[in-house]
Amino acid sequence: MSSQPPRSLTVLGAGAWGTGIACQIAAHQAVLLWGRDTAQMQRLQAERVNAAYLPDVPLPPTLTVTADLDAALRHAAGPHGLLLLAVPVSGLRAAAQAVRIFNADKPQGARVQQLVWLCKGFEQGSGLLPHAVIDAVFAGMDAPPATGALSGPSFALEVARGLPVALTLASTDAALRQSAVAALHHGAMRIYATPDVVGVEVGGAVKNVLAIATGVSDGMGLGNNARAALITRGLAELSRLGVALGGQADTFMGLSGLGDLVLTATGDLSRNRRVGLALAQGQRLDHIVATLGHVAEGVHTAQTALQLARAHRVSMPITEAVSRLLDGKLTPQAALSGLLQRQPRGE
Numbered sequence: 001m002s003s004q005p006p007r008s009l010t011v012l013g014a015g016a017w018g019t020g021i022a023c024q025i026a027a028h029q030a031v032l033l034w035g036r037d038t039a040q041m042q043r044l045q046a047e048r049v050n051a052a053y054l055p056d057v058p059l060p061p062t063l064t065v066t067a068d069l070d071a072a073l074r075h076a077a078g079p080h081g082l083l084l085l086a087v088p089v090s091g092l093r094a095a096a097q098a099v100r101i102f103n104a105d106k107p108q109g110a111r112v113q114q115l116v117w118l119c120k121g122f123e124q125g126s127g128l129l130p131h132a133v134i135d136a137v138f139a140g141m142d143a144p145p146a147t148g149a150l151s152g153p154s155f156a157l158e159v160a161r162g163l164p165v166a167l168t169l170a171s172t173d174a175a176l177r178q179s180a181v182a183a184l185h186h187g188a189m190r191i192y193a194t195p196d197v198v199g200v201e202v203g204g205a206v207k208n209v210l211a212i213a214t215g216v217s218d219g220m221g222l223g224n225n226a227r228a229a230l231i232t233r234g235l236a237e238l239s240r241l242g243v244a245l246g247g248q249a250d251t252f253m254g255l256s257g258l259g260d261l262v263l264t265a266t267g268d269l270s271r272n273r274r275v276g277l278a279l280a281q282g283q284r285l286d287h288i289v290a291t292l293g294h295v296a297e298g299v300h301t302a303q304t305a306l307q308l309a310r311a312h313r314v315s316m317p318i319t320e321a322v323s324r325l326l327d328g329k330l331t332p333q334a335a336l337s338g339l340l341q342r343q344p345r346g347e
């Protein structure tokens with residue numbers, strides 16, 4: 001693989017995050033954004049704005065849109081191509097399978113060679129982290145793409161507007177780390193790198209559950225002290241699970257752990273936090289999810305995180321409370337009482 005910065009950037013997934021990061025990239029180089037909904041992509045092209053997901057941000061002229069998946073993958077192919085998968089976790093396997101099928105009948109030079117995913121969560125059903133989904137899809141293929149995860153505190157709207165943001169690129173492949181950082185680290189977007197894929201992915205997944213918790217707490221009017229306690233004790237349980245799954249403890253103190261947790265647990269742009277705020281008002285989860293207009297990954301992540309915690313004998317009381325609240329087994333008040341009545345223990 002070349003260590004030259006990729007010159008051909010392609011984003012799959014035209015929701016808030018795919019559109020937001022494509023706008024930021026377009027400030028310094030051409031980028032192609034693919035979305036699966038042809039009518040929506042035609043509207044994007046005609047109106048030069050993603051009205052459904054980022055209505056206030058005009059698309060830069062250097063951002064091209066398409067609903068043609070084959071054309072998008074051709075754009076991402078070759079040694080200078082970089083493909084960003086900006087679909088939710090639920091769409092990751094299908095997106096990766098499309099890449100596998102595209103690559104299968106091509107010579108190496110015409111294949112997608114560098115692939116980075118942006119989603120945060122565990123796959124529903126399998127309970128797999130994104131990298132394990134990707135590994136499963138490309139298993140048995142000779143010369144699979146170099147892969148990695150991009151994560152960290154990054155509200156799409158702020159990124160789209162070109163405001164400063166710092167992210168972490170996680171990959172066990174040093175060449176991919178180098179080339180993806182070279183492609184994406186520019187202007188207001190700083191990209192750090194780490195080989196700790198598991199640590200980065202667990203941080204990104206579990207912080208969404210904890211953002212629901214702080215949303216509930218804030219929605220109940222429990223105050224700033226309670227929110228700080230949830231963030232701090234939440235970070236402790238996130239780190240315990242992450243280490244048990246193979247992540248490195250210091251990763252959880254970085255951008256993809258503490259950084260994203262603080263952002264999502266306190267910032268009202270967070271969809272997960274908004275789920276918590278609405279639950280505290282007594283709204284039904286199905287109504288909240290139906291009216292959100294975006295994915296809130298924490299709703300699916302809570303139960304998987306709890307199952308993993310039990311399997312690894314890790315204590316995650318906040319995640320458990322959120323999971324039972326989402327299942328309708330606890331009211332916000334009962335969840336609070338349960339947390340407050342726990343026995344004292346060492347910090």
Ligand SMILES: NC(=O)C1=CN([C@@H]2O[C@H](COP(=O)(O)OP(=O)(O)OC[C@H]3O[C@@H](n4cnc5c(N)ncnc54)[C@H](O)[C@@H]3O)[C@@H](O)[C@H]2O)C=CC1
Pocket residue numbers: 013014015016017018035036053086087088089090091092094095118119120121154155156157293294295297
């Ligand atoms: N919005 C944000 O600020 C950030 C989001 N993320 C993560 O990025 C992922 C995507 O989030 P958003 O774009 O915000 O969600 P969104 O709800 O705004 O948009 C999701 C988009 O993905 C598309 N999609 C869903 N399944 C698909 C599939 N199978 N194939 C192709 N397209 C599919 C939908 O049509 C929609 O356009 C999530 O995992 C989220 O946690 C990460 C960082 C920031």
Ligand SMILES: O=C(CO)COP(=O)(O)O
Pocket residue numbers: 120152153154155156208211260263264269270271272273295296297
């Ligand atoms: O991951 C995010 C910010 O880093 C976005 O969080 P939400 O999905 O809760 O909006």
